[in-house]
Amino acid sequence: MGGQRAQVLDQRENQTEARRAAADGPPAELIFKRRLRPAQVARELLGARELVRALAERDLRARYKQAVLGFAWAVLTPLALCSIFTLVFQRAVKIDTSGVAYPLFAYVGLIVWQFFSNTMNQGALSLANNLSLLNKVYCPREVFPLATMLVASVDMLIGIGVLGLLFLVFWTAPAVTFFWVFPLLLIQIAFTYGVALVLSVAVVYLRDVRHLLPIITQMGVFATPVAYPLSQIPQGLQEIYVGFNPLGAVIEGYRRALLYGQAPDLTLTGIAAASSVVFLVGGYLVFKKLETGIADVA
Amino acid sequence: MSHDLSSRQSLPLGTIRTEQVWKRFKADQQRMLLRDKVEQLTRRLRGGRGEDWRWALRDINLHIEPGDSVGLIGSNGSGKSTLLKMLTRVMYPYGGVIDVRGRIGALIEIRAGIHPDLTGRENIYLFGALLGLKRREVASRFDDIVEFARLGGAIDRQVKYYSSGMQMRLGFAVAAYLEPHVLLVDEVLAVGDAVFQQRCLDRMREVAEQGTTIVFVSHDLPAVESICRRGVWLEQGSIRVDAGIKEAMSGYRDSIEAQSEAGGRVGEPLQLLKHEIVGEGRENLTTDEPMTVELTLGGDYRGDATLHLGVSEGTSSPIFQISHEIRLTGEDHQVACMIPNLPLPRGRYTLWAGVYSIGRTDGGTLMSWHSVGQFDVFGPMLDTPPRAVVLAAPVFVPHRWEE
Numbered sequence: 272m273g274g275q276r277a278q279v280l281d282q283r284e285n286q287t288e289a290r291r292a293a294a295d296g297p298p299a300e301l302i303f304k305r306r307l308r309p310a311q312v313a314r315e316l317l318g319a320r321e322l323v324r325a326l327a328e329r330d331l332r333a334r335y336k337q338a339v340l341g342f343a344w345a346v347l348t349p350l351a352l353c354s355i356f357t358l359v360f361q362r363a364v365k366i367d368t369s370g371v372a373y374p375l376f377a378y379v380g381l382i383v384w385q386f387f388s389n390t391m392n393q394g395a396l397s398l399a400n401n402l403s404l405l406n407k408v409y410c411p412r413e414v415f416p417l418a419t420m421l422v423a424s425v426d427m428l429i430g431i432g433v434l435g436l437l438f439l440v441f442w443t444a445p446a447v448t449f450f451w452v453f454p455l456l457l458i459q460i461a462f463t464y465g466v467a468l469v470l471s472v473a474v475v476y477l478r479d480v481r482h483l484l485p486i487i488t489q490m491g492v493f494a495t496p497v498a499y500p501l502s503q504i505p506q507g508l509q510e511i512y513v514g515f516n517p518l519g520a521v522i523e524g525y526r527r528a529l530l531y532g533q534a535p536d537l538t539l540t541g542i543a544a545a546s547s548v549v550f551l552v553g554g555y556l557v558f559k560k561l562e563t564g565i566a567d568v569a
Numbered sequence: 570m571s572h573d574l575s576s577r578q579s580l581p582l583g584t585i586r587t588e589q590v591w592k593r594f595k596a597d598q599q600r601m602l603l604r605d606k607v608e609q610l611t612r613r614l615r616g617g618r619g620e621d622w623r624w625a626l627r628d629i630n631l632h633i634e635p636g637d638s639v640g641l642i643g644s645n646g647s648g649k650s651t652l653l654k655m656l657t658r659v660m661y662p663y664g665g666v667i668d669v670r671g672r673i674g675a676l677i678e679i680r681a682g683i684h685p686d687l688t689g690r691e692n693i694y695l696f697g698a699l700l701g702l703k704r705r706e707v708a709s710r711f712d713d714i715v716e717f718a719r720l721g722g723a724i725d726r727q728v729k730y731y732s733s734g735m736q737m738r739l740g741f742a743v744a745a746y747l748e749p750h751v752l753l754v755d756e757v758l759a760v761g762d763a764v765f766q767q768r769c770l771d772r773m774r775e776v777a778e779q780g781t782t783i784v785f786v787s788h789d790l791p792a793v794e795s796i797c798r799r800g801v802w803l804e805q806g807s808i809r810v811d812a813g814i815k816e817a818m819s820g821y822r823d824s825i826e827a828q829s830e831a832g833g834r835v836g837e838p839l840q841l842l843k844h845e846i847v848g849e850g851r852e853n854l855t856t857d858e859p860m861t862v863e864l865t866l867g868g869d870y871r872g873d874a875t876l877h878l879g880v881s882e883g884t885s886s887p888i889f890q891i892s893h894e895i896r897l898t899g900e901d902h903q904v905a906c907m908i909p910n911l912p913l914p915r916g917r918y919t920l921w922a923g924v925y926s927i928g929r930t931d932g933g934t935l936m937s938w939h940s941v942g943q944f945d946v947f948g949p950m951l952d953t954p955p956r957a958v959v960l961a962a963p964v965f966v967p968h969r970w971e972e
Binding site: 295296297298301302303305318321322324325326328329332333336404405406407408409410563564566567 | 589590591593594595624627628654657658659660661662663664665666673675677684686687691694695698699700701703704727
């Protein structure tokens with residue numbers, strides 16, 4: 272009993288002490304506020320391009336230094352998924368690809384998905400894994416998720432090479448509308464980086480987010496039209512769907528441009544583009560805001 | 570405020586300004602789990618108080634001119650490292666303005682950040698990029714860096730096969746060759762062997778001579794004293810003294826002594842009421858010069874006892890011990906011990922004391938063996954501390970050279 276009472280008193284004393292401490296402080300106008308000057312941010316990021324390259328190079332080298340098959344893994348993972356999809360979705364579920372060979376159809380989606388899931392998974396941990404560094408050296412912190420996206424881009428390039436081989440195997444050529452790929456690529460990058468930014472800083476503040484990653488990855492591959500066409504989603508819902516998951520429009524656009532020789536659906540692409548800009552800018556602002564406290568919590 | 574900012578534009582490179590800088594941390598221990606956040610949120614929704622905060626730094630105003638060398642001293646938790654982190658821009662202040670001009674270099678240990686699967690060479694380039702160096706700049710300093718880290722042929726081996734000392738030296742070496750305008754150093758001397766510590770200090774002195782601004786945080790007071798001209802003593806987050814290094818240092822030393830005296834032992838038959846460790850003429854202690862230890866013992870024990878005194882390096886490596894029989898009468902007892910030629914080289918030492926009764930088989934502890942306080946010995950060559958040599962052999966031997 273006595274002990275408890277002492278504890279209560281102790282707590283009360285702590286509280287008053289805390290209040291006293293809160294009472295004094297810097298004058299209100301001097302309280303630090305994060306101000307982002309776009310010019311300065313851009314200059315800093317540009318100055319750090321060497322670092323981005325070095326970090327990406329580190330990850331690539333480190334990843335393949337001990338792996339016997341080296342860069343072959345970047346090919347084998349999507350190929351394995353592609354063959355499973357072919358087995359399940361083509362043979363069992365019988366997805367209608369409107370005359371395009373299913374492996375080609377699925378592989379286009381898988382390239383996008385792999386890029387996203389690699390960046391997301393690695394990018395989310397990119398700050399947490401480098402905390403000891405972040406606590407000692409200053410650099411614009413967004414370079415860490417950026418570097419992981421660069422690594423994923425290298426994998427994507429390898430994936431594109433394999434796609435070329437698949438075109439050979441099925442003896443078709445990419446359609447002449449392929450130039451649509453480039454604006455779509457921008458949407459894909461903006462959305463992916465935005466998600467990686469938010470997750471990377473979220474993992475630092477909330478360790479639990481780490482456990483979300485495999486769930487997002489596993490559900491996402493089926494929630495995104497990777498194995499099936501976007502038309503599987505009901506007509507009226509497609510706009511809303513694409514607003515939340517721009518990758519749906521991106522994959523569909525790639526397929527139209529490369530496989531069907533059509534221009535992407537401009538409404539859906541427009542929504543996806545707007546949404547990805549929101550993801551990128553919003554993600555960046557959240558990141559920059561929370562960035563200031565990383566050293567305090569880590 | 571705006572004209573204030575514009576005047577700041579013209580500050581020369583290497584200047585450090587902090588104005589009314591405040592920093593606070595959460596007082597309750599924080600775990601990074603969702604569960605705790607939810608708990609916190611519900612508590613706040615129920616109208617309870619949010620979080621407790623504790624000030625780590627209060628109203629720090631520092632003006633450091635280019636080429637200054639400043640030592641930050643103070644006990645653990647006084648905010649030295651927090652301040653340094655904010656100067657590096659790793660941490661952000663709660664309030665106030667921090668302005669550091671020019672390239673900032675931090676001499677830091679980076680072992681954990683170095684990638685174990687990469688070779689030493691790859692890591693040097695990576696670390697260089699992290700510190701803001703161009704590839705070309707690292708390349709031009711590469712040989713110096715490898716030489717400083719004494720890595721030699723190991724440079725193309727994977728870092729995970731390095732000894733921990735080698736890993737640490739690698740990180741330091743890159744930072745040491747940054748050629749920044751402002752060099753921040755946090756406890757370099759806590760790690761690494763004596764030879765490497767010496768090399769770090771030499772490098773810092775070299776950099777200081779080239780006109781780089783230096784801010785040095787360390788508990789190794791003689792080292793700070795040998796490098797810095799100005800001393801800033803932080804206590805509980807506020808600047809207590811900002812003056813010449815000698816003045817700041819003596820104030821800090823006095824406060825340490827006062828604190829260690831206050832912490833007496835209770836519940837034992839004898840207590841050490843007072844102690845004083847002085848050199849000749851009550852001056853600082855110097856190697857091979859006399860040292861006097863004066864003790865006042867209090868307690869109601871009567872009878873014969875043995876007083877033991879000991880000296881250790883730092884707080885753990887014993888160097889010597891001496892003892893003396895005393896007769897206690899139940900009143901305060903004063904005893905002084907004079908060592909005519911102090912056999913200790915430059916450095917920081919701890920004095921230990923204990924009193925045990927004589928003629929009892931159970932040991933008869935009257936005052937258990939405990940550290941009484943710390944003292945610094947000033948060597949003959951204060952400006953170029955031969956640390957590496959000193960730490961290898963802790964005892965000074967009187968001697969004569971002939972040629």
